[in-house]
Amino acid sequence: MALEVFLFRSLFRNLRTEMNKGRVTYGSDMVLWLAGLVFHISFFIVLIRHLRFFLEPVPAMINMIDALDGFVQVGVPHLLLTGVLLVAAGGFLFYRRINNSQVRHISLPADYFPLLLIIGIALSGIIMRYFVKVDIVSVKALTLGLVSLSPRVPAGIGVIFYIHLFLISTLLVYFPFSKLMHMGGVFLSPTRNLANNNREVRHVNPWNYDVKVHTYAAYEDEFREKMKEAGIPVEKE
Ligand code: HEM
16 A cells, blocks of 8 residues: 555556557556656645645744755745646646547546646746745735634735635635545555455445446346356356
8 A cells, every 4th residue: 555655556557558550569658657656746745845834833844845845946936846846747647638549538527627727726836936926924824814713814915826725725625526536545445455345245335326226246147147158257156
């Protein structure tokens, strides 16, 4: 699980399927693995760094991460690498979705939307930090007001901050209903740490509405003889 969560082990082992001169060939897809990893790790570090807006005094650990992330010491305020990497990796993942015909074929609005939203959040943050500066002291007064349940809106914070905040709020509202729940779902993987017995036992979500389903048991009853003929293992003889 640790390798899966921290290094995306299954994505590392994932193969790319392609047609080459009329034959199906398989190759590794390290670029996807690397872009996925950079995207997630950058996102995580950006979030941790943002704690400086919500905590007073700012813990030394956060200042250290900030200093490490800005080690290239370019520009004023200094360039934070993970913010830029987040946009770059997100941009690549989006480009891959529209450029690769197989991936485009299986992509839904629910795949494009969160990607564009996260890129939008990071871009508005970058614009705010390096180009259209806002008053960070007022931003901190606003965020501390929110976390101490005594909200106030200091005057004079630029509109770009509210764009950033609106996109983040949209992400938070959208999160629990979206594929982003893979963040928790990875810890409930049937093939890793659950019983993985869904052919023997039908696990029904207790809050499902009544849906007409074709259970595996019914499917096997219907096709048992044909499955046996084809050498496919069956649950009941
Ligand atoms: C999904 C959550 C968020 C993401 C992905 C995100 C992303 C970013 C990025 C990439 C930057 C550019 C600078 C950097 O690399 O840190 C940035 C800057 C900034 N973000 Fe966020 N952000 C998030 C949440 C928030 C929240 C909740 C607030 C405050 C309410 C906030 C306030 C700011 C401010 C004030 C800046 C400018 C920083 C500066 O001038 O140093 N962000 N954000």
